[in-house]
Amino acid sequence: xxxxxxxxxxxxxxxxxxxxxxxxxxxxxxxxxxxxxxxxxxxxxxxxxxxxxxxxxxxxxxxxxxxxxxxxxxxxxxxxxxxxxxxxxxxxxxxxxxxxxxxxxxxxxxxxxxxxxxxxxxxxxxxxxxxxxxxxxxxxxxxxxxxxxxxxxxxxxxxxxxxxxxxxxxxxxxxxxxxxxxxxxxxxxxxxxxxxxxxxxxxxxxxxxxxxxxxxxxxxxxxxxxxxxxxxxxxxxxxxxxxxxxxxxxxxxxxxxxxxxxxxxxxxxxxxxxxxxxxxxxxxxxxxxxxxxxxxxxxxxxxxxxxxxxxxxxxxxxxxxxxxxxxxxxxxxxxxxxxxxxxxxxxxxxxxxxxxxxxxxxxxxxxxxxxxxxxxxxxxxxxxxxxxxxxxxxxxxxxxxxxxxxxxxxxxxxxxxxxxxxxxxxxxxxxxxxxxxxxxxxxxxxxxxxxxxxxxxxxxxxxxxxxxxxx
Ligand code: NAD
Numbered sequence: 001x002x003x004x005x006x007x008x009x010x011x012x013x014x015x016x017x018x019x020x021x022x023x024x025x026x027x028x029x030x031x032x033x034x035x036x037x038x039x040x041x042x043x044x045x046x047x048x049x050x051x052x053x054x055x056x057x058x059x060x061x062x063x064x065x066x067x068x069x070x071x072x073x074x075x076x077x078x079x080x081x082x083x084x085x086x087x088x089x090x091x092x093x094x095x096x097x098x099x100x101x102x103x104x105x106x107x108x109x110x111x112x113x114x115x116x117x118x119x120x121x122x123x124x125x126x127x128x129x130x131x132x133x134x135x136x137x138x139x140x141x142x143x144x145x146x147x148x149x150x151x152x153x154x155x156x157x158x159x160x161x162x163x164x165x166x167x168x169x170x171x172x173x174x175x176x177x178x179x180x181x182x183x184x185x186x187x188x189x190x191x192x193x194x195x196x197x198x199x200x201x202x203x204x205x206x207x208x209x210x211x212x213x214x215x216x217x218x219x220x221x222x223x224x225x226x227x228x229x230x231x232x233x234x235x236x237x238x239x240x241x242x243x244x245x246x247x248x249x250x251x252x253x254x255x256x257x258x259x260x261x262x263x264x265x266x267x268x269x270x271x272x273x274x275x276x277x278x279x280x281x282x283x284x285x286x287x288x289x290x291x292x293x294x295x296x297x298x299x300x301x302x303x304x305x306x307x308x309x310x311x312x313x314x315x316x317x318x319x320x321x322x323x324x325x326x327x328x329x330x331x332x333x334x335x336x337x338x339x340x341x342x343x344x345x346x347x348x349x350x351x352x353x354x355x356x357x358x359x360x361x362x363x364x365x366x367x368x369x370x371x372x373x374x375x376x377x378x379x380x381x382x383x384x385x386x387x388x389x390x391x392x393x394x395x396x397x398x399x400x401x402x403x404x405x406x407x408x409x410x411x412x413x414x415x416x417x418x419x420x421x422x423x424x425x426x427x428x429x430x431x432x433x434x435x436x437x438x439x440x441x442x443x444x445x446x447x448x449x450x451x452x453x454x455x456x457x458x459x460x461x462x463x464x465x466x467x468x469x470x471x
Pocket of ligand 1: 146147148149150151155173174175176204205206207208210211212215226227228229231232234235249250251252282283375377403443447448
């Protein structure tokens with residue numbers, strides 16, 4: 001594992017161990033960037049802004065993004081292997097979601113660039129000759145991209161692609177738990193002839209390490225961050241000192257609402273997917289489901305049975321995260337009902353040293369219980385009944401977060417009434433995680449600031465400037 005700074009690879013810094021989450025064994029190490037290297041990465045990014053990169057046209061940048069996408073595709077299997085080694089997720093998931101989405105991230109911003117024009121206005125003036133106003137979009141400058149461990153390559157490229165599309169230079173810092181795919185991405189950048197300093201990669205932790213040094217660096221002009229809400233607060237304070245703009249995708253405690261008129265089979269299958277994909281370690285996963293009382297028992301029974309039958313799921317990313325999730329399960333078992341799972345699976349092989357948690361269904365907890373209110377970020381869902389649409393909305397909208405929600409109903413009018421009334425950035429009706437990369441993506445309340453996706457990302461990563469010409 002290496003850093004990538006100013007177009008060169010570098011291994012400086014204290015090595016941090018990399019642990020295989022499926023077995024709990026040390027399988028490698030990644031260097032933790034010293035402060036001097038973070039400074040050098042920001043310096044290289046600043047210098048690249050003043051180099052030939054500044055003269056590249058949108059079409060040039062679009063072609064570069066396609067070359068990067070081609071490079072990931074060429075090394076597809078290596079990326080899948082690195083993604084699984086980092087996170088422990090099943091190969092099927094990495095090869096159908098994470099790596100193809102990383103490719104799509106670069107391609108979609110390349111395509112978007114090609115179709116994006118600038119706006120202009122003709123303005124009347126008293127002399128009758130008028131003026132022409134037009135907008136030009138300039139890059140923000142050096143952008144720090146800081147990403148979490150759950151979808152390491154997908155979320156990193158979701159920011160790097162639009163940042164480069166808009167003409168910025170980037171210093172990226174992936175999670176210290178999952179540096180593997182980012183290292184491969186740096187190699188792809190070099191192979192794709194990305195100009196030196198346009199993309200830089202530093203490894204290391206957050207507090208008192210590369211993450212903090214990057215966000216506090218006066219040479220960093222903007223910060224795009226995905227991670228925990230608390231970390232977002234810390235980064236916002238660092239950015240506030242120099243008024244640097246931030247784009248934040250943060251935590252969630254996503255609700256699902258199942259109405260009695262829903263196709264129950266579809267709602268159960270959808271909730272199994274929305275709660276347990278990547279063992280619940282997706283920010284969009286459903287952690288609490290409100291079910292209309294007449295179908296509560298039937299839904300609960302079917303979901304618990306479906307959960308017990310789940311096979312081929314992956315572990316938690318780390319021992320610390322596994323312990324956090326199990327801590328919530330202990331409290332939940334003491335205060336409510338465990339309808340499926342609730343503990344650690346036994347394999348009777350070396351996987352017993354890994355960080356596994358059984359997919360778990362809970363019920364009977366009060367709404368202010370930590371397992372119902374706080375983000376667990378594991379394979380855990382709590383079920384509770386409701387009686388009226390208003391009550392369902394109030395329950396779903398309670399709490400500090402507002403990222404995503406699912407609504408399961410067969411009534412079209414109700415779907416259009418309930419979905420927009422949810423205090424979230426993304427609502428899915430009769431589906432989950434169906435993504436069109438042009439749509440706005442992000443959260444309200446403690447779940448984020450700003451929107452990513454399509455034009456929204458390009459707008460964040462560029463500064464619109466107006467030019468007024470008197471005719
Ligand atoms: P985290 O906040 O602990 O870490 C995220 C990144 O921030 C890592 O690279 C980490 O090293 C860095 N970091 C930590 N402290 C820092 C500091 N003081 N200064 C600068 N950088 C710092 O989050 P995590 O545990 O890696 O990820 C899980 C969280 O991410 C969950 O809360 C989840 O909901 C959230 N998430 C949100 C989205 C979304 O789109 N809204 C997507 C995925 C994950």
